[in-house]
Every structure is written in C-alpha cells, then in structure tokens.
Amino acid sequence: MASTADPVETPAHAPEAGLRADAERNRDRIVAAARRLFATEGLGVSMASVAREAGVGKATLSRRFTTRDDLVNAVFADRMDAYAGAVQTALNDPDPWHGFTGYLHDVCAMQAADRGFADVLTMTFPAAKALEARRTEAYNGFLELITRAKGTGHLRDDFTSQDLVILLMANAGVINATGDAAPDTWRRLVVHMTRSYATPTAPVPLLPDVPAPAALYRAMIRLTRARSDNP
Structure with a gap:
C-alpha cells in the first residue's frame, strides 16, 4: 500500500543547501572586511589583504568577486x-x-x-x-x-x-x-x-x-x- 506521508527532503539536498549558505556567509564576510579596510586605509588595499581580513582564501574571494570593481560595487x-x-x-x-x-x-x-x-x-x-x-x-x-x-x-x-x-x-x-x-x-x-x-x-x-x-x-x-x- 502506498504511503501518504508528506515527502521529506532527501539527504542529497542538504550538502547543496549547505554550500549555498557557506557561499553567502563568505560573501558577507568579504564585503564586511573590505568595508573595514577601505574605510580606514582607502582603496589601495590589496585583494590579498581583504581575503586575510575576511578569513578566506584568495581563491574563495576570486569566486565571489571576479574583479576589484565587483567588490567595490558591492561595498x-x-x-x-x-x-x-x-x-x-x-x-x-x-x-x-x-x-x-x-x-x-x-x-x-x-x-x-x-x-x-x-x-x-x-x-x-x-x-x-x-x-x-x-x-x-x-x-x-x-x-x-x-x-x-x-x-x-x-x-x-x-x-x-x-x-x-x-x-x-x-x-x-x-x-x-x-x-x-x-x-x-x-x-x-x-x-x-x-x-x-x-x-x-x-x-x-x-x-x-x-x-x-x-x-x-x-x-x-x-x-x-x-x-x-x-x-
């Protein structure tokens, strides 16, 4: 007999949702870090410095913001x-x-x-x-x-x-x-x-x-x- 219970999310969906949440958190951390550094030191701050301030790798920063202009726009x-x-x-x-x-x-x-x-x-x-x-x-x-x-x-x-x-x-x-x-x-x-x-x-x-x-x-x-x- 077929079950009438409500369908539940399969475990396969959880990693994808977790990755999206992690990506959003990383983006927010990068923007917040860039805002702090830009506000106190100006736009001459390197992208590497922004990555360190945000606690992420340079590759992660590059995935979220391909160019400096993208980051400046967000900040x-x-x-x-x-x-x-x-x-x-x-x-x-x-x-x-x-x-x-x-x-x-x-x-x-x-x-x-x-x-x-x-x-x-x-x-x-x-x-x-x-x-x-x-x-x-x-x-x-x-x-x-x-x-x-x-x-x-x-x-x-x-x-x-x-x-x-x-x-x-x-x-x-x-x-x-x-x-x-x-x-x-x-x-x-x-x-x-x-x-x-x-x-x-x-x-x-x-x-x-x-x-x-x-x-x-x-x-x-x-x-x-x-x-x-x-x-």
Whole structure:
C-alpha cells in the first residue's frame, strides 16, 4: 500500500543547501572586511589583504568577486545611494543656494566618514555598472542644482560641474593627509571653497576654527611617514 506521508527532503539536498549558505556567509564576510579596510586605509588595499581580513582564501574571494570593481560595487552600493539621495534632498530645498551649499558639505562629509568612499568619488569603475549608474544619476541632478543656484544670483556664472570634481579631489587629499591627526580640517577647506564659488552678495557659511598648529604638525609627520613607507 502506498504511503501518504508528506515527502521529506532527501539527504542529497542538504550538502547543496549547505554550500549555498557557506557561499553567502563568505560573501558577507568579504564585503564586511573590505568595508573595514577601505574605510580606514582607502582603496589601495590589496585583494590579498581583504581575503586575510575576511578569513578566506584568495581563491574563495576570486569566486565571489571576479574583479576589484565587483567588490567595490558591492561595498559602496549603499553609499552611492546616499550620494544620489543627497542631490535629491538639495533639489527639494526651497532655497536653491542653501541646497547647493548644503550638498557640497554633505558630500564632503561622506568622504570624511569613509576614506574608501573618498577615493570612489574621485575615480571611475567602468565594470561596476550599478555604481556608475548611480553616479550618473547624481551628476545629472547636480547639473540641475547648479542651474537653480545660479538663478538665485548667489552662485558665480563661471562655476561648472568640473569644479565639484576638483573639490572632491582636494577634499580627498586633505582627508588622506590629515587622518586622525586633524580630522576636521576638511570642514575649513569646504567652507573656503564654497565662499570662492559665491557672488559678492551671497550669504556664505562661517569659517570653522582653524586646526591647532600641533594637530597640523602631527598630520604633516603622518603624511611624511606614509610617503616614506610607500616610495
């Protein structure tokens, strides 16, 4: 007589499910490890260092992420979402000039919070399609923000979207140079640059306090040592 009991999963299915779970855990460990290393050391970290930090072999890392661009895309997808979201927030501001200056500060703050992201914003990753799509979306929104800010009469007519790229490069340099020695130095740079973009009648943000001489000296020593270690 045929049995009417519910069918049960055969043991043959268990190894396959276990392999899938292991693969997912390894992927999560790799992404978490890369996020930690990129945030503190920038994108110059080797793939071998990421594998060691994650506690996996290089072959395992290569299976999960064929290229560095794949890994960068996985690590920074949420940050690029926030980057694109910052443009939309600025566009929603009823005062376009305030939205513009707020956007500059917010994006530079994102860089300061994560050295890896500071690098991402000044580099391109052609193979990371999703990341580059969000960058393009943010760029198009910024073009609209520029137009609106100029319409207020507060943004100089000669400001272009390339000036944002220059600002991000300069900010990334300051962040990487000062590190923990003078971590708020970027704020003064951003306000100085914002003031340079403003017309004479525009309201401008107040300059933050200048970093203490001792803090800047520590930053200079830190930068000198970094260059000595990487000739």
